[in-house]
Amino acid sequence: MPDRLGPPLGAPLFERAAIIGVGLIGSSLARVVRRKGLAREIAVYDASANVRERLRALAIADEVADSPAAAVAGADLVILCAPVGAMGEIARQIGPHLKAGAIVSDVGSVKSSIIAAVAPHLPASVHFIPAHPVAGTEQSGPDAGFASLFLNRWTILTPPEGADPKAVALLTAFWKNTGANVETMAPAHHDLVLAITSHVPHLIAYNIVGTAADLEEVTQSEVIKYSAGGFRDFTRIAASDPVMWRDIFLNNKDAVLEMLGRFSEDLTALQRMIRREDGEGLEGLFTRTRAIRRSIIDQGQETAAPDFGRRPKDD
DSSP: OOOTTOSOOSSOSEEEEEEESOSHHHHHHHHHHHHHTOEEEEEEEOSOHHHHHHHHHHTOSSEEOSSHHHHHTTOSEEEEOSOGGGHHHHHHHHGGGOOTTOEEEEOOSOOHHHHHHHGGGSOTTSEEOOEEEEOOOSOOSGGGOOTTTTTTOEEEEOOOTTOOHHHHHHHHHHHHHTTOEEEEOOHHHHHHHHIIIIIHHHHHHHHHHHHHHHOSSSOHHHHHHTOOHHHHHHHHHHTSOHHHHHHHHHHSHHHHHHHHHHHHHHHHHHHHHHHTTOHHHHHHHHHHHHHHHHHHHHTTSSOSSTTTTOOOTTO
């Protein structure tokens, strides 16, 4: 079967890439960096000793460091893949050990709060270019990663004002070589867009699954046994890493609350349609939302196959 990621680069983009935090995203990055030859050397670090031990067994990096400082030593690319709430402390630890001219980035789903937490700890000699690969599954941990995770997905860069264009171009080339499409966006706008496309849907999924589990009139065994496609897909979303999502909601609360307010207004309108037996209004709403689903498929961000979201068989 042909490699969908294409051949390795002729020469690496970076000499040493350091990945801090090696769950689904971090381990997928390590795999694709090695597969495509994007860096000559890969160093990884995770706060969990058990994860570090597992990483040595998986052999997806050249070095499994015992501290963040050791991982970033000599690295010309550093990507923070830890939960959003841990980013500031990691930046404090690695700041004095960063190589001059290095690009420091991240993969967090929130940008404004990460910039506020990380930037003060970084020396002026490095290039801080936050990023967010809009890709993932409900799985977590170093074994969950796979090299094609970013293939045909979007990675959003949010470079601060005055960022070095050459550094931005180099990070753009890096992400494009992982198979991703790249877009540039202001941090605050990113946070608002992701609040409605990702954060609020996750919050709704957590709430619906929690409500089903708490229903006194319906047993939990019935909820599990008779779960139709809709509820089953909600449980897939609600199975995502709880620490990661806790931090996302706490660090993007303004945008999430704004979108939740809009959602609540629209939900009230939907309740009114049902109460008034407004079939025409319901059909019009469902027609518009169906078109959104078709547009997502047309743009290659989803497949019409019934097993969407599942791990590729060839990776």
